[in-house]
Amino acid sequence: MTTNGTKIALVTGASRGLGRNMAIALARKGVDVIGTYHSNGAEADATAAAIAALGRKAVMLRLDTGDTGGFAAFAAALQQALADGWNRANFDFLVNNAGFGLNVPFAETTEADFDRLMAVHFKGVFFLTQTLLPLLADGGRIVNISSGLARFSLPGYAAYAAMKGAIEVLTRYLAKELGPRGIAVNTIAPGAIETDFGGGAVRDNQQVNAFIAGVTALGRAGLPDDIGPAVATLLSEDNRWINAQRIEVSGGMFV
Numbered sequence: 001m002t003t004n005g006t007k008i009a010l011v012t013g014a015s016r017g018l019g020r021n022m023a024i025a026l027a028r029k030g031v032d033v034i035g036t037y038h039s040n041g042a043e044a045d046a047t048a049a050a051i052a053a054l055g056r057k058a059v060m061l062r063l064d065t066g067d068t069g070g071f072a073a074f075a076a077a078l079q080q081a082l083a084d085g086w087n088r089a090n091f092d093f094l095v096n097n098a099g100f101g102l103n104v105p106f107a108e109t110t111e112a113d114f115d116r117l118m119a120v121h122f123k124g125v126f127f128l129t130q131t132l133l134p135l136l137a138d139g140g141r142i143v144n145i146s147s148g149l150a151r152f153s154l155p156g157y158a159a160y161a162a163m164k165g166a167i168e169v170l171t172r173y174l175a176k177e178l179g180p181r182g183i184a185v186n187t188i189a190p191g192a193i194e195t196d197f198g199g200g201a202v203r204d205n206q207q208v209n210a211f212i213a214g215v216t217a218l219g220r221a222g223l224p225d226d227i228g229p230a231v232a233t234l235l236s237e238d239n240r241w242i243n244a245q246r247i248e249v250s251g252g253m254f255v
Contacts, residue, residue: 006030006086008086009023009031009033010036010091012063015044016195017195017224019097021224022228022231025228026232027051027056029232029235031092031235033051034091038063038064038098039062057086059081059085061077065098065099066119075135078135082135090140091135092137093142094132094143095231096145101160103201122163125170133178141183141184141186142171144168144188146168146171146246147160147189148190148250148254175243176244179243185243186234188230189247189249190222190226190250191216192253193222193226216253217251217252219251226249230249
């Protein structure tokens with residue numbers, strides 16, 4: 001089934017957490033979704049079912065965003081999914097969301113920790129985006145996911161936040177270099193959100209939750225529903241002229 005004018009978003013890490021929320025929020029805006037998942041097929045199927053219940057089409061593809069060696073095969077699978085599901089050769093929106101948290105003091109961060117973060121949060125984003133450029137439609141959009149931790153500093157996140165700082169610089173360069181194709185590129189930087197990210201500390205640890213609430217202007221920790229709709233709104237036609245920006249969605253943490 002092909003619907004004229006239907007937009008297609010590729011959301012990495014769409015089976016859980018913020019990625020799942022983003023995918024569902026996009027579906028609510030009338031966007032079809034191709035999501036990726038790392039290993040949990042059941043969670044991926046649940047995301048697809050939630051999107052189908054909203055009347056949109058969803059396809060879930062397996063992808064390890066930390067393994068650049070698999071990107072060419074993923075691009076081929078994506079191309080096939082686009083042809084089979086939409087009779088199209090390209091998609092419209094790329095949301096580089098997949099990631100994991102690591103809270104380790106700087107002095108104790110190992111090279112293995114650093115390399116694992118780099119592979120997923122920076123190198124993977126860099127080369128996955130590069131690999132998928134031929135499949136991204138002219139006039140399309142890219143949203144990269146950063147973190148409030150790239151602006152303010154909390155002990156234990158030096159390596160993670162450094163990767164996100166790199167993503168914010170990369171976003172500006174992508175906006176400049178892809179501008180001739182009409183592709184806008186922006187960064188969304190969530191604050192502390194109640195998900196299972198980083199072991200679920202913000203959601204499950206009352207002391208951590210209370211601390212976050214105390215340093216946030218709006219007086220609470222963030223929820224997934226604070227982030228997914230922000231990404232979906234940024235990708236709407238109303239925001240087509242926003243480009244090369246870092247947009248923090250944190251309720252006003254540490255203002």
